[in-house]
Amino acid sequence: MSGGPRRVVITGAGTINSLGHDVGSTLAAMREGRCGIGPLELRDVERLSVQIGAQVKGYDEQAHFNRQQIALYDRFTQFTLLAARQAMAQSGISFSDEESEMSGVVLGTAGGGVNTWDENYRNVYEEGKNRVHPFVVPKLMNNAAASHVSMEYNLRGPSFTVATACSSSNHAMGLAFQMIRSGMCRAMLTGGAEAMLCFGGVKAWEGLRVMSKDACRPFSANRNGMVQGEGAAVFVFEEYEHARARGAEILAEVAGFGMTSDAADIVMPSREGGERAMRIAMRDAGLVPEQVGYINAHGTGTAANDKSECAAVAHVFGAAADDLMISSTKSMHGHLIGGTGAVELLACIMALREGVIAPTIGFELPDPECALDVVPNVAREARVEAVLSNAFAFGGLNAVLALRAA
Amino acid sequence: MDLRDKVTAIIAEQAMLEPGEVKPEHSPADLGIDSLGLVESIFAIEEAFDISVPFNANAPEESDFDISSVAAITDAVERLVQEQHASA
Numbered sequence A: 001m002s003g004g005p006r007r008v009v010i011t012g013a014g015t016i017n018s019l020g021h022d023v024g025s026t027l028a029a030m031r032e033g034r035c036g037i038g039p040l041e042l043r044d045v046e047r048l049s050v051q052i053g054a055q056v057k058g059y060d061e062q063a064h065f066n067r068q069q070i071a072l073y074d075r076f077t078q079f080t081l082l083a084a085r086q087a088m089a090q091s092g093i094s095f096s097d098e099e100s101e102m103s104g105v106v107l108g109t110a111g112g113g114v115n116t117w118d119e120n121y122r123n124v125y126e127e128g129k130n131r132v133h134p135f136v137v138p139k140l141m142n143n144a145a146a147s148h149v150s151m152e153y154n155l156r157g158p159s160f161t162v163a164t165a166c167s168s169s170n171h172a173m174g175l176a177f178q179m180i181r182s183g184m185c186r187a188m189l190t191g192g193a194e195a196m197l198c199f200g201g202v203k204a205w206e207g208l209r210v211m212s213k214d215a216c217r218p219f220s221a222n223r224n225g226m227v228q229g230e231g232a233a234v235f236v237f238e239e240y241e242h243a244r245a246r247g248a249e250i251l252a253e254v255a256g257f258g259m260t261s262d263a264a265d266i267v268m269p270s271r272e273g274g275e276r277a278m279r280i281a282m283r284d285a286g287l288v289p290e291q292v293g294y295i296n297a298h299g300t301g302t303a304a305n306d307k308s309e310c311a312a313v314a315h316v317f318g319a320a321a322d323d324l325m326i327s328s329t330k331s332m333h334g335h336l337i338g339g340t341g342a343v344e345l346l347a348c349i350m351a352l353r354e355g356v357i358a359p360t361i362g363f364e365l366p367d368p369e370c371a372l373d374v375v376p377n378v379a380r381e382a383r384v385e386a387v388l389s390n391a392f393a394f395g396g397l398n399a400v401l402a403l404r405a406a
Numbered sequence B: 001m002d003l004r005d006k007v008t009a010i011i012a013e014q015a016m017l018e019p020g021e022v023k024p025e026h027s028p029a030d031l032g033i034d035s036l037g038l039v040e041s042i043f044a045i046e047e048a049f050d051i052s053v054p055f056n057a058n059a060p061e062e063s064d065f066d067i068s069s070v071a072a073i074t075d076a077v078e079r080l081v082q083e084q085h086a087s088a
Helices: A023-032 A067-072 A075-091 A097-101 A114-126 A136-140 A144-153 A165-181 A199-206 A240-245 A271-285 A303-323 A337-354 B003-015 B035-049 B070-086
Strands: A008-017 A103-108 A159-162 A187-194 A231-239 A252-261 A292-296 A325-327 A386-393 A397-404
Touching: A008 A023, A008 A075, A008 A165, A008 A240, A008 A337, A023 A337, A067 A136, A075 A114, A075 A144, A075 A187, A075 A231, A097 A103, A103 A144, A103 A165, A103 A337, A114 A136, A114 A199, A136 A144, A144 A159, A144 A187, A159 A165, A165 A187, A165 A231, A165 A252, A165 A337, A165 A386, A165 A397, A187 A337, A231 A240, A231 A337, A252 A271, A252 A337, A271 A303, A271 A386, A271 A397, A292 A303, A292 A337, A303 A386, A337 A386, A337 A397, B003 B035, B003 B070, B035 B070
Parallel strands: A103 A159, A103 A187, A292 A325, A292 A386
Antiparallel strands: A008 A231, A008 A252, A187 A231, A252 A397, A386 A397
């Protein structure tokens, strides 16, 4: 292998989220514009003022994991392991001893084992118990999922977890990309997960008053907030020559990454920060705006995000914005917080591979402050050469990935 | 302390001002209260009066709770206290 920057490609993908328990069913739902948001089914839901969410339904942990594993795996770890299993199977990658030392796991999550925190706080505070299960700490820690994936596949290189709220997965995947491009790593399992749809997890979000009580309608003038989701998506990022040499199917190329900080406000996004992240990602990928056909938006459905994101896109793309499609798939799978960028990358891969642009569903009324082609309600067929995936987190931390067709 | 004084005190604390400096005609923005500060004030009002305030930070102007001025907020709190405590 020659020196200099390596090219990085995606050779495997896996997911479980409210739209489906694998990539095929998730993409089918995105093509159909199906909504994964519904009434929350969880303990004490009647004490919540927000009672909707995009929950993973029909999920039986015992069908996938044994008793010992369940004692150690929080829901976010379970979701991650299932997604990783699918991604590894699709990729077909295997690791020699040397390769396993040059491969690792970088995952994003904002909350880690929130269900484990919630359940055990309930035990000690509400139920007055003075003893908790011995595995509470290894179960709830944010790096539990990354560690279990590394153990499952004997990945002995760099592994860690990134926690940058709603940008966690994009930051994780961006770092995994850079680690392969620099020659430091050969392959990385990367993406992210979130599972905070429990009483405490939803109650905390309620406090901010940015949650919708009925639907997630990004870019629609009558939008009234975000809706939480849960799940995971994991990808195999692999050095291009390595993938080619073993004849792997390449799903897309990861071409660039941009990250910036607003350095302004803990919750209000700045147009400028998102804008710079998109510019840096395109420059890093060697792309000009005319080449980018689709953006998977951060598109939370809050007034603050959607206005500032559309203004940023309009400013970066200028006249090229007329030919640009931008959609928010959060309208279907909800906001997976730290895992959201990973699930949204699936929509980017679908756009590049299949020429299908996932829609922004729930769109009812145009908003002059979001005057872009938001692919309202119905998926669209279109050939695109390159795409961006935006994530703009609380705390003003922005992370944008640029992908090209394989 | 009557309801009016209590609401004024909550808003003054959020604005880091003395209650005497907060006038009924002031808007939250006049007092330097941003959107996060407003959400915090509403939380404090809910706790102080044991009421639930219908307020969505995405569209404050469309919420069924007038936040245009200190006087408007006070009137709205008065109404909510009557409504929500009437049945009790």
